[in-house]
Structure formats: C-alpha cells, structure tokens
Amino acid sequence: MPVPIKLSKGLVDDAKIVALAEHRSVPKQIEYWARIGKAVLDNPELPIRLIQDTMLGLEEARTGKLAEYKFDH
Template sequence: MATMPTRISQDLFESARTVGEARSRSAAQQLDYWARIGRELEASPGITVGEIERILSGQAAYDDLTSGEQAVARVAWQQQIRERAAALDLTEELAAAGRPWPEADADGNVVIRRADAAA
C-alpha cells in the first residue's frame, strides 16, 4: 500500500494516538481506520455513525442494521481482522511454552515445528 504525507491538526493527531493506543494501533493506523469508515459513511448517507459504533462495540445486533449499515460494519471488522492478523506471531510464545506448532512449508505441506528447532 502506497502512503502519502499529509498535514492534519495536532489535536486530531493526538486524538488518533490516544484512541489508537487503546485499540493497539499506531496514530497513522487509527487515522486510516477513521478515514475508511468515514468514506463508507459518506457514500451511504442513510447510515448513522452512532448505530455503527453500537454494533462495533457489541451494544447492538448486527442483524438489526440495514444492508448499507451492515456493509460499513463489515469494512470496519475487516480492517480490525487485518490489523490483528498482521500483529500475530505465536512462534515465540509457543517456543517459550515448549509447545510444538504446525506450519506450512514453502510447498504448502504441514510441518510440525518444535521449540528447540525454532532458534
């Protein structure tokens, strides 16, 4: 993904940093997240921000949303999944616990890795 420098207000950056830390995102990742949600909201003027926030926080049911609101919620969830998956690295944790784990090799074959061979 290409990035482009842009100027934003200091208070928006600070807000993104604060909220991002609570959600395990950098300030840039939080701003990107907000921009994606905003883009979807503007493309669908019948969607309310409050309703989407209630769904994302688990306070309301996804099935109660309109199809447009569901689309916005799915975009937000996809972004959260991508961020969490990118941050996952269980090798160190499993090795420290002395537990073996399966991985796919370069040919797609399943191999069992062991803590003593991970170093």
C-alpha cells in the same frame, strides 16, 4: 504507497489516545477514521454500526477468519 500529509496537532493527539486503546498505530488509526468517514458519506442511509460491522466482516473474510453459520431448522 504512503504519502506525507499535514494534519492538525489536535487530530493527531486524539488519534494517539484512541490508537493506544485500539492497538493501532497513529497513522492506521487516522486511516481507519478516514475509511469509516468515507463509508458513512457514501452510505448516509446506513447506521454507523452496520458500516463498522460490514467493514469488520470484510476484513475477517480477507484474512480467512470466517466461520460457517448454521441456521436452526
């Protein structure tokens, strides 16, 4: 459920630029940043790239976009 919040103009302006480049709405961009930030704080021992890749993999699994991986023997 959406909840109205007050954000700084600078944050919203930054989000507008990145949102355009990433093909997201401004609210979705800020939500993405918040999820990444929370994941980083919850897992300080993990590199940011691993966290981003894990989040991407979870979204791919959620939307059924997974492909079977075959190991070379």
